[in-house]
Structures are given as C-alpha cells and as structure tokens.
Amino acid sequence: MRIVHIATHGEIVGGTETYAADLHRLLEREGHEITLLHGLAVAERPRAITPARVHVPALRPDAGPWPRRVADVRRIVERLAPDVILAHDVEEADLLHLLAQLRPTIPFVHVHSRYVCPGHGKFYARQKRVCPRPFGPYCLIAPYLHGCATRRPWRLMADVRTTRRWIEVARELPRVLVASQYMKRELVAVGLPEDRIVVNPIFVQPALVGEERALPESAVPSAPLPMVLFCGRLYAHKGADLLLRALELVTPAVRAVFIGEGPERARLERLAARVPTRHTVSFLGWLDRPFIFHLYRRAHAVVVPSVWPEPFCRVSAEAMWHGTPVIAFRVGALPEWVRDGQTGVLVEPGDVRALAAAIERVVTDSELMIALRTRAREFAEEMFASWRHLERLMRAFEDARREWASATS
Numbered sequence: 001m002r003i004v005h006i007a008t009h010g011e012i013v014g015g016t017e018t019y020a021a022d023l024h025r026l027l028e029r030e031g032h033e034i035t036l037l038h039g040l041a042v043a044e045r046p047r048a049i050t051p052a053r054v055h056v057p058a059l060r061p062d063a064g065p066w067p068r069r070v071a072d073v074r075r076i077v078e079r080l081a082p083d084v085i086l087a088h089d090v091e092e093a094d095l096l097h098l099l100a101q102l103r104p105t106i107p108f109v110h111v112h113s114r115y116v117c118p119g120h121g122k123f124y125a126r127q128k129r130v131c132p133r134p135f136g137p138y139c140l141i142a143p144y145l146h147g148c149a150t151r152r153p154w155r156l157m158a159d160v161r162t163t164r165r166w167i168e169v170a171r172e173l174p175r176v177l178v179a180s181q182y183m184k185r186e187l188v189a190v191g192l193p194e195d196r197i198v199v200n201p202i203f204v205q206p207a208l209v210g211e212e213r214a215l216p217e218s219a220v221p222s223a224p225l226p227m228v229l230f231c232g233r234l235y236a237h238k239g240a241d242l243l244l245r246a247l248e249l250v251t252p253a254v255r256a257v258f259i260g261e262g263p264e265r266a267r268l269e270r271l272a273a274r275v276p277t278r279h280t281v282s283f284l285g286w287l288d289r290p291f292i293f294h295l296y297r298r299a300h301a302v303v304v305p306s307v308w309p310e311p312f313c314r315v316s317a318e319a320m321w322h323g324t325p326v327i328a329f330r331v332g333a334l335p336e337w338v339r340d341g342q343t344g345v346l347v348e349p350g351d352v353r354a355l356a357a358a359i360e361r362v363v364t365d366s367e368l369m370i371a372l373r374t375r376a377r378e379f380a381e382e383m384f385a386s387w388r389h390l391e392r393l394m395r396a397f398e399d400a401r402r403e404w405a406s407a408t409s
Contacts, residue, residue, distance in 0.1 A: 118149055
C-alpha cells in the first residue's frame with residue numbers, strides 16, 4: 001500500500017513525531033511504500049523523522065495565498081498517488097478537507113487543542129483542574145475565568161473558529177483515529193459520529209538489539225537508593241513540582257531522576273534544593289530513548305504527576321513495557337492502563353500527600369513492586385504491541401478507502 005503521512009514537523013520534537021518515526025519504520029518493514037510530508041523544514045538532521053520525507057511549505061497556514069497552496073498540495077499528492085493519507089494533528093480544517101477530496105484521508109488526533117478545545121488542552125490553568133465542558137459558547141468566556149486560553153479577543157475568536165471548522169470537517173470523514181477511549185469521548189462530545197472514531201493506542205517501539213545503552217554512573221548517583229523517575233517536558237501542568245513537594249513527605253530515602261527539558265527547569269532546580277538531604281535529586285535533561293529505557297528498567301517506579309488530562313501519555317506505556325510500575329494522577333487517559341493496585345498506583349489529581357504515600361508504598365513493599373512489575377509488563381505487551389496497532393490501523397485504512405471510493409464514484 002502507498003501511504004502518505006503528514007506532520008507539521010519533519011524532526012522529532014515530541015510524542016507525535018516520535019510515533020510518526022516509529023510508525024514509518026514499522027510500515028516499511030511490513031512492505032508498504034510510505035512518504036512523510038512535513039510543513040516545517042528540518043533543522044537537526046539527526047532528529048529527522050525519516051529520510052523518506054518531502055518538505056512541503058504549502059502545508060503551513062502562513063505559506064502564502066490559499067489558491068497557490070492548494071495547487072502545491074494537489075501537485076505533490078497527485079505525484080505520489082497514495083492509497084491513503086494519515087494526517088497527524090492537521091488542525092487547519094480547509095487543508096484537511098482538501099486532502100480528503102484528493103485521497104482517502106484519516107486524521108490522527110493526538111491532542112485536544114484546536115480539535116475539541118480552542119485553548120490549552122481542556123485545562124483550567126488558574127484552578128489547576130480539568131475542564132469538564134465540551135466545546136461551545138462557554139469557551140468564549142472561560143479564558144477570562146479560568147486562564148484556559150488566550151484572553152486577546154480577536155485571537156480567541158480565531159481559535160474558536162478554527163475548532164468549530166475542524167469539527168465540521170471531521171464529522172464528514174470516514175474515520176478518525178485517537179489513542180485512547182478518553183479522546184474518543186471528547187470527540188463524541190463535540191458531535192463526531194461514534195462509529196467513525198477508531199481507538200488505536202500508540203504502540204511501544206522497544207530498543208533494537210545493540211541499541212540499549214547504559215548511562216555512565218556519574219550521570220546517576222550510584223547510592224543504593226530506590227529510584228523514581230519523571231520523564232517529560234518540564235512544563236507547569238506536567239506536575240514535576242508536585243513530585244518534588246511529595247518527596248518532602250516521603251520518609252525512606254529515594255533517588256529522584258528527572259528526564260526532560262522545558263521552561264520550568266530553573267524553578268524546579270530551586271525547588272529541588274529544598275528537598276530533604278536524605279533524598280538525591282538529579283536533572284539529566286533530554287536523553288536518547290535507549291538511555292531512557294535503561295533507566296526504566298532500573299527504576300522502582302515512573303511517576304506521572306500531570307494535572308493536565310493526558311490524551312495518551314507515551315511515557316506510561318513505555319515504562320510499563322519495560323516492567324516499571326507507574327504512579328499517576330487520575331486524569332485523562334491514564335486510568336485506562338494505570339490500573340490501581342494492578343499495573344501501578346492512581347491518586348487523585350493534585351493530592352501531594354497521596355502521591356507521597358504511593359511512592360513510599362511502592363519503594364518499601366517489595367512484594368507489591370514485584371507484582372506491579374509483572375502485571376505492568378503483561379498488560380503493556382497486550383495493549384501496546386506493534387502487531388495489534390498495525391492490525392487496527394490497516395483495518396481503518398481499508399474502511400476509509402472503501403467509503404471514499406463509494407462517495408466519489
């Protein structure tokens with residue numbers, strides 16, 4: 001099958017692009033002909049999603065007049081003549097509509113913003129809690145009450161129009177892909193037909209033989225302490241500060257390792273200086289995935305303290321694949337695989353004391369930790385297997401091709 005997938009970035013900048021890179025390799029191994037079209041130029045070639053890519057500036061909204069963009073996109077799609085187009089987070093509804101006219105097109109909705117929410121991902125920043133409302137008129141006043149989106153009136157109106165238009169276009173598409181039941185509920189809440197939404201959890205791509213590498217011991221202190229990991233972008237809503245606050249309440253000494261970068265790093269390092277000296281805290285910045293996988297296997301637990309509703313959370317899936325229990329707040333898609341007392345421990349969002357108690361329980365109860373490790377690995381091998389993901393994906397492709405052919409004949 002000839003497949004085109006589309007992304008804004010041509011290089012790996014986050015979870016969406018990591019998935020696109022893993023999927024590209026998986027589909028190639030299965031014998032499919034796959035090409036990536038990306039709107040932004042690749043700045044760091046070692047981090048490119050794939051060599052088989054085509055830079056198409058016309059995919060960007062700021063790339064010039066719409067008629068010229070239409071001609072450029074049409075020309076490249078007709079040249080490649082794909083059997084199906086997989087669009088990763090294409091938020092511009094008119095572009096999505098154009099692609100759907102040219103070939104069977106399936107959007108993969110990885111996040112909330114611009115698709116079911118005109119703001120910052122269904123999250124009330126001021127109150128630090130999840131937005132319970134579906135997209136609607138309330139979105140025009142919510143930013144002023146909850147700090148959940150821009151408060152510039154003209155920008156807010158434009159974002160609301162973007163979300164409304166995307167929903168209108170997506171309702172007409174034969175299939176829409178999401179990675180969790182949580183995201184399916186969000187799409188159904190804004191009016192997308194339930195039977196057209198395919199839930200296909202992201203598969204975990206383990207390190208290849210020979211790729212798994214250990215960090216030098218100087219990077220992670222060698223004190224014989226139980227290790228807990230945080231892995232993710234250092235943004236406020238990711239909750240790394242809540243983990244540091246929880247450590248103040250954890251009695252047994254632990255080694256806390258933070259993997260990732262972001263605007264909160266300097267503040268978090270200041271907060272870490274207040275953590276009791278019985279604990280050790282390390283900030284390692286961004287690491288290659290083989291290094292991260294090595295740390296997963298050494299850790300007693302991976303802590304996911306997001307208060308923002310995670311649409312999927314790749315970190316939780318990868319940790320479980322490597323047999324590491326996950327301790328997380330009960331938000332977004334996380335409860336779908338972090339089963340309390342089975343594959344990990346769930347606590348209520350923002351409850352620092354409960355988070356501390358969960359960490360203490362896992363690092364001190366060896367029988368519990370062994371049981372959680374076993375169940376986490378078994379669950380991940382079933383839920384996040386590449387063959388299962390591919391099976392669902394190809395079925396969605398075939399359904400979209402059949403319905404597109406019927407609609408255009």
